[in-house]
Amino acid sequence: MEKQGVISLGEAFVDYISTDSTNTKFRQLLGGATVNLAVGTSRLGLPAYYLCKLGTDSNGQFVEQKLKKEGVNLAFSVRSDTKRMCGVYVHLTESGERNFHSYINHTPEEILREDELRSDVFEKTRIFYFGSGTLFQQKSKETTKAALEYANEFSNLIAFDANLRLKRWESEGHCRRTVVSFLKHATIVKLAEDELNFLMETNSLEAGLEKILKWDIPYLFITMGGKGACAVMNGTTVFSPAPKVDTIDTTGAGDAFMAGLLYCFHEKGMPAGKTELTEYLQFANRVGAQATTKIGSLTSRIDFMELKKHFEK
Template sequence: MENQGVISLGEAFVDYISTDRNNTKFWQLLGGATVNLAVGTSRLGLPTYYLCKLGTDSNGQFVEQELNMEGVNLDFSVRTDTKRMCGVYVHLTEDGERNFHSYVNQTPDEVLAEEELEREIFEKTRIFYFGSGTLFQQKSKKTTEAALKYAKETSNLIAFDANLRLKRWESEHHCRETVVSFLKQATIVKLAEDELNFLMETNSLEAGLEKILKWNIPYLLITMGGKGAYGVMQGDKVFSPAPKVDTIDTTGAGDAFMAGLLYCFHEKGMPRGTTRLTEYLQFANRVGAQATTGLGSLTSRIDLTELKKHF
């Protein structure tokens, strides 16, 4: 039987999303880029496994209950009484754009350890996904390296989404050097336009692409918010505009885009030409746009039947 499913490795968060433009009241929601991805692929019908360390306090129970309700498999995650779930305070601007205001982590060393990974799960799945959130801390970086090794040994597609949060890193240089070393190992790489410019130390999309294309990343995706996204394969570049929707909150839109993209790769395989890659971008853009129509990253329900009509 052909391998099925997606592994998402990361750190679960509790997002505190402002409910008013004055940023005085907050709504508690499940969050974190790798969590958003896991929920997105699960909602799209893919078997999805989340790998992390969970706490057993009220916030830990909240995270676990929410993921269980979304159908995300936690059998290979680890639980401990000493873990305190990370928190992120997200402020909103007048036009609904997100602003990551602060990051709170009371137990930074309580992360999934290398020896707590189980190779068995990689033997079942088709795609391994991770981001930079497990790279700025040494212990979780080693876990990520071990997971990458398992993914390569079991022929998983490797997908990387930068999701840079510079406040977590000791310096811009350390962030850039570390992230670049990992994205070179991926088959599918997604970067926002500003992340491309930061990593390549450029100030334009054209200059950033000129530098990064020398690394021959098989599938490179550059998202540009409400404008749409570029896809690059074998030096060929295509652009797909984003559909127009009534945007309320853009939190998690990029993660939803990535979930839609991985759904395409999982179900249809690697695109062999720009026409198919454009179709993948169009679908991913629709999923990403849908995520902006509610407050928070996971409150907008994906209408799977309607979206598949466009794929």
Template sequence: MSRQGVISLGDAFIDYISKDSTNTIFHKFPGGATVNTAVWTSRIGVLSYYLTKLGTDEESAFVEMELVKEKVNVDYCVRSPEKRICSVKVHINQSGERQFHSYNNPTPDLLLTTNDLPEKLFQQGKLFYFGSGTLFHDIARETTRQALEYARKWGMLTAFDTNIRLLRWECEKKCRETVIAFAKQADIVKMAEDELFFLTETNNLEEGLQLISEWGIPFLFITMGGKGSCAVHKGRSIFITGVQVKAVDTTGAGDAFMAAIISRFHNHGMPQDDLKLEEFVRFANEIGARATTKVGAL
């Protein structure tokens, strides 16, 4: 039987997203970058597994129910009665751009450990995806390293979304060093333009791309909002214009883009020429744009 499935590793959230720019009424959604990506991967039609630690309370049940509804496999999640789901309030400005307003994590040390990882799943999956959302934490960092080790051992493709949230890190230096170290280990890396500037300590796209080319990332994707995105492979940069839509809420657009990219790699393997790579990016631009047309990442 051929290997199938994208394994996503992370921490689940509940997003309380403002209905509009008055920021007075909030809708409840499952969230977190890795959850969003796992769901969009499933929606695109790729077998999607999610690895996380859940609780046994009503909030965890809500997240699990939503994942199951989206046909994301949660059989390998770990349940702990003490675990409480993180939550974040997201405000919306006049142009539909999101602003992370407040963050609450009642059980910050209850995360997946290396012993919680099911190696047998890595033997049957095809692509391993992770983000930086929990890498500030020692336990999560070690678990991610172990997951990467399993992925490499069993010949999986690896994909990393830098997805930087500086407020969660003790300092910029630690964040930059950690994210760069993990980016250098992945086959596929996605980052937003402002994250490229932060990681390379530049404020110019051309200069940032020049510096990041030294990291040896096989396939790099830079998202630039409504301007589109850029794919970098073997020193060549391909710019693809964005799909024009009326943006209502940009929460999760990058996660939808990432899901589209990894689904293409999962289904078609590594693109063998610039035309195929461009096709991957056009599809991702379309999915990312579609995600902005309604409130909520999903």
């Protein structure tokens, strides 16, 4: 049986996103980087599996219903009557940039445990994806390590997106040390430009790229907002400008970029050279740009069929 699909491990959120730059009225939406990735890959036509602990209260039901509506498989997630879904308030600047204002987590100990993971989902899938959201707390970090062991056992392609939220960490140093220690586990790593400089303790893209070389990351992707993105493979760096769109809200753009990227790796495998790497980067850029055209990380309905046709050419 051919392995198909993408696993996303994480914590589902209810996003409270400001409707404008006054930050006085908020819209309730499904959110969380790993949720965005699961939905993004599902919308692109890939089997998507989400691993998390879900609550059974109204917010938990809201999250579960939304994910099922998006075609995300929750068969390997766990339900808990005492779990309360996490929330995050997202403020907007006048230019549409997001600001993660505050987090709400009433049940921090209610997380997916390593003994609640099931190996059969790793056996049937092609890609395992994780981020730093399961690394700042010890129990969830152990779950992530166990998931990585399964991913390696069943030869999953491993993808990591930092998605740093420093307010969740006890210190910048703890965040930096922990995240950097997990870079070695991934074949595909995606960082925003500011995350690269934070992790490498540099102040320019060039310096950050030079310093991260010692980790020998097979496929490294750096997003640079409106400037576009770059990719590094075997010492070769390629750049792709950002497509021109009417940006309203950048929430989830990086997650959409990553979903586009994983679609490329899932469907066409490892890029053989500079030409293919550039094609992957351009496709991910298009998917990421479209995600900025409406408020919320999952509200923009991208014409995936049109994008896929362009990519397949």
